Amino acid sequence: MSDELWTFERLAPGAKFGPVEVPLNGERVEGWQGVYGPVAGDHAPDGLIVAGMMEAYIRAIQPRPKGNVHAAQKLSFTGQRARLGETVTYTVEVLSKEQKKGRNWIVFAIAASAGGTPLLRGEVTAIWAA
Amino acid sequence: MTDFPDTLPPLTLTSSAETARSYAALTQDWNPIHLDPEFAAKAGFERPIVHGTMALNLLVEAVEKGSDGALRIADLDIRFAAPTWIGQALTAQATREGGETYAVSVTADDGRVVMRGNARLTPRNPDQRKPTE
Numbered sequence A: 001m002s003d004e005l006w007t008f009e010r011l012a013p014g015a016k017f018g019p020v021e022v023p024l025n026g027e028r029v030e031g032w033q034g035v036y037g038p039v040a041g042d043h044a045p046d047g048l049i050v051a052g053m054m055e056a057y058i059r060a061i062q063p064r065p066k067g068n069v070h071a072a073q074k075l076s077f078t079g080q081r082a083r084l085g086e087t088v089t090y091t092v093e094v095l096s097k098e099q100k101k102g103r104n105w106i107v108f109a110i111a112a113s114a115g116g117t118p119l120l121r122g123e124v125t126a127i128w129a130a
Numbered sequence B: 001m002t003d004f005p006d007t008l009p010p011l012t013l014t015s016s017a018e019t020a021r022s023y024a025a026l027t028q029d030w031n032p033i034h035l036d037p038e039f040a041a042k043a044g045f046e047r048p049i050v051h052g053t054m055a056l057n058l059l060v061e062a063v064e065k066g067s068d069g070a071l072r073i074a075d076l077d078i079r080f081a082a083p084t085w086i087g088q089a090l091t092a093q094a095t096r097e098g099g100e101t102y103a104v105s106v107t108a109d110d111g112r113v114v115m116r117g118n119a120r121l122t123p124r125n126p127d128q129r130k131p132t133e
Helices: A027-037 A046-059 B017-027 B037-041 B052-066
Strands: A016-023 A070-079 A087-100 A102-114 A117-128 B007-014 B071-080 B091-097 B103-110 B113-123
Touching: A016 A046, A016 B037, A027 A046, A027 B017, A027 B052, A046 A070, A046 A102, A046 A117, A046 B017, A046 B052, A070 B052, A087 A117, B007 B037, B007 B052, B017 B052, B052 B071, B052 B091, B052 B113, B091 B113
Parallel strands: none
Antiparallel strands: A016 A087, A070 A117, A070 B071, A087 A102, A102 A117, B007 B091, B071 B113, B091 B103, B103 B113
């Protein structure tokens, strides 16, 4: 992995990152329950897949500037669910970027699947700090 | 046929330094703006701010719990409108606009709307399960 910072200039539309694997293990389930309360049943809450999306987004693009702002979010769930204990695979792609009023706006597309079954597609709109 | 209620029961979460650390560990988002008062102050915030997707996932949970698991989010489009300070309570709400579409928001306990947008809800099909491998 390169130590070169992923700046706005370097992040080109079409650039792909990952895959990043996020296991739905006991540590993550405990973390989820520490914020939102008990998980019922043996399927992952939809929000746990969203939390994994953020982890993948952060792990996939490193090193990154400090102070990026998460400005907006789109999500589309397929309705398929992952079971606790499975591993979710995420891919990240730069969809678009533009500079507006001195700020660096980037839209990232993130897809999640488990065992080849699509679970979620998200778009993170970020203001990139550098 | 699943009913789409006019509103879903609000769901509230009180943020704290402990929930911020739990959420940071969960997402590996250790951005000090969420955790370090000194860093947050240098960035122009009076206190560390709540992770944006902690509020977003409160909404996801509100749909799940408020419908007793009958409904889920199919599509969602939101923007984070304002920061929430660690220590504040957040409340997620969903109000039907028509059909399957809901106006969704998360409000901080000082009355500011910190996240707003819309979502399309859909019945959760109990048979729609990823098969065990």
